Amino acid sequence: MIEFISQPWHWSVSGVAIVFVMFILLWFGGSFGASSNLRTLCAIGGAGNKHSFFDFDWKGQLWNLVFIFSAVVGGFIAVSFFPSPEPVQIAQATQEHLSSIGISTPQTIREGFGYVPSEIFAVDNLFSPRNLFLLIVGGFFVGFGARYAGGCTSGHAISGLSNLQLPSLIAVIGFFIGGLLMSWILLPMILTV
């Protein structure tokens, strides 16, 4: 059983599992949207005194914080008790492209860094200006963009599209314009300077 769960899940199983999570949240009276938590954290930090956008009753959003901090625990459980026996099996073409810009092949979490490249995420490599730029500016864009667009992958691409919201389709098109620009043009430039 443990072995069965430990292998990477097929995309269809994963898709169904995400919808299961989404409908538990809806049934509990919440909704599926991870980036709202970033706004709630600003509000808890007192940002509502300065900017009306954060002046709301954040106590009503605590359920979502419980959800997202439990996802940290879920991540821990998954890698501690059901570690994947194989590294992430990305396409040959992607591996070749990444190695041409200095990112090596994925390793398992036991023998290496698992789901993210050590070249960018290893603590030893953290104090390179390039990596700090990627993490700080990238994170800033995720937070700024998600709130500007009113949602992220969970809120727009899954909740919004499945509720047939045209604005969510526009947002997802935006996600891809930005993502394509970054992964085809900007990221190779940043990683090879």
Next chain:
Amino acid sequence: MKTLKYIFPGILFGIVMTKSEAVSWYRIQEMFRFESFHMYGIIGTAVILATLLTYISKRMNIKSVEGAEMNFKSKDKSITRYLIGGIIFGLGWAMTGACPGPMFTLLGHGVWAIVIVILSSILGTYAYGALRSKLPH
């Protein structure tokens, strides 16, 4: 108890994000380079199934556990904010290989550098709130 019940879907979400490999920086690059069906399969399956279940839930007027209407949100009509905000989000997503859900999941993997991404995403959210009245929506 009202909020504690969210621990269950939260833990499940972290496990699903990990085992689906949606937390993986590599999978995000592969997706944006159109070199594998994996991420499209996950999101596509989720959207199709969720569309069906959303339709059924509305049609049958299924209530939440507390007896209230289910929280299907309608988004305000506009193009500007969704397109510009979406592009900025997409740049950040491909740059860090993580959107907000996976960021927190990766923290559970012990990827400590993700703390920087989480903190700067909070700062980005704050910057949006501060500049909101000056931005085109």
